[in-house]
Amino acid sequence: MLTVSQLYIYPIKSLGGIAVDSAEVTDRGLAHDRRYLLVTPDEVFITLRKYPRMALLQPELRGGALSVRNTETGEVLRLPEPADGPTDREVVIWQQTVAARSVSAAADTWFSDALGMACHLVYMPDHSHRPVAPSSGLRPAGKIASFADAYPFLLIGEASLADLNARYGGEVHFGMERFRPNIVCSGGAPYAEDDLTDFTINGISFTGLEPCARCGVPNVDPATGVANRVGEPLATLAGYRRVGGKVYFGMNLVHAGTGSIAVGDLILP
Numbered sequence: 001m002l003t004v005s006q007l008y009i010y011p012i013k014s015l016g017g018i019a020v021d022s023a024e025v026t027d028r029g030l031a032h033d034r035r036y037l038l039v040t041p042d043e044v045f046i047t048l049r050k051y052p053r054m055a056l057l058q059p060e061l062r063g064g065a066l067s068v069r070n071t072e073t074g075e076v077l078r079l080p081e082p083a084d085g086p087t088d089r090e091v092v093i094w095q096q097t098v099a100a101r102s103v104s105a106a107a108d109t110w111f112s113d114a115l116g117m118a119c120h121l122v123y124m125p126d127h128s129h130r131p132v133a134p135s136s137g138l139r140p141a142g143k144i145a146s147f148a149d150a151y152p153f154l155l156i157g158e159a160s161l162a163d164l165n166a167r168y169g170g171e172v173h174f175g176m177e178r179f180r181p182n183i184v185c186s187g188g189a190p191y192a193e194d195d196l197t198d199f200t201i202n203g204i205s206f207t208g209l210e211p212c213a214r215c216g217v218p219n220v221d222p223a224t225g226v227a228n229r230v231g232e233p234l235a236t237l238a239g240y241r242r243v244g245g246k247v248y249f250g251m252n253l254v255h256a257g258t259g260s261i262a263v264g265d266l267i268l269p
Contacts, residue, residue: 002192002267004201005158006176006184011066012036012121013147014047016058016222017177022262025204025255028130028144029152030182032061035082037091037100037147038111038119045093045147046119048217053225057114070114077110079103084125091122093147099128132254140209143254153253154212155193156181160249163190168236178218178233181250185267193251202265205256211248218249 008017013034024031038046038054048054058069067078080103087099100122107121124130124146132143133150145152156179165173176184183201185193196208214237219228238247 002157002185002188002196004183004261004263004265004267005186006181007261007263008177008180008182008184009033009061010180011059011061012038012057012068013045014038014051014054014217015068016055017180018059018061022260024260025258027258028146029148032066033182034146034148035124036066036079036103037093037122037124038115039089039091039122041118041120043089043091043120045091046117048220049215051115051117052220052227053115055220055222056225057111068110073114075110075114077107079107079121082123082125084127087125087128089120089122093130094133094149096130096133098124098130098147100124140207140254151209151252151254153183153206153255154179154181154250155183155185155196155206155208155253156250157188157191157193158184158186159188159190160193164233164237164249167240168233170232174218174233175222177222178220179214179250180217183253183261196251196267198269200268201261202259203257204259204261206253207255208251209254210252212250212252213246214249 007020007023009030009032010017011032056071058071060067067076069076087101089100090097091100103121103123111121112118129144132145161176198207219231219234241248
């Protein structure tokens with residue numbers, strides 16, 4: 001029997017994640033997950049893939065109020081309450097153009113200073129709908145996503161990570177935070193998530209649509225903001241999880257319905 005063992009949200013794409021005991025499931029994923037995005041002056045999204053130091057910026061959510069702490073300097077940015085008013089920017093994430101709202105000039109300055117590059121922070125209001133856009137071309141009708149790469153949810157099994165660490169055999173074990181899942185499950189065999197198709201968590205329906213093809217993000221140490229020079233853990237994963245030139249780890253999900261899920265919930269067929 002699979003059980004939800006960990007839940008994570010990432011309020012600002014590519015910044016640190018927040019472990020939570022329970023979360024609201026909204027139309028586009030977990031509440032607060034990737035509703036904010038950093039973009040260049042040309043309105044193009046930026047991520048850990050190119051700017052690994054983003055890992056050193058840690059969001060904190062207390063009572064609905066979002067702040068970000070620079071773990072190097074200790075500086076803290078407190079963000080204003082998100083507003084669902086008119087959008088004023090058109091930002092580009094992958095091949096999609098998405099309507100978004102500017103957050104504040106103060107936020108733009110803070111992030112530009114922290115990352116050493118000019119950038120802007122934007123927010124996706126509720127009325128901005130971005131269709132899911134997986135690379136495989138699968139596009140379930142009516143499904144939307146936040147600023148996540150493609151899908152509302154990523155599921156990974158604890159047994160899968162344990163198997164990766166055993167195969168790696170190094171002194172350092174890789175933590176789940178490198179792989180940035182929303183839902184982590186316990187109780188199954190390694191890669192049991194690969195075979196999950198239709199299931200429920202607390203009465204909410206989920207569908208495993210396709211495995212997650214991994215980019216270089218897991219090679220970034222979230223504690224230092226430095227990418228591993230020899231490409232671990234993806235190099236180890238590539239030895240046994242490569243299919244058609246891509247390396248897979250985790251299962252991308254879409255869902256139907258809203259409600260809440262919590263650590264300890266069963267994953268039921």
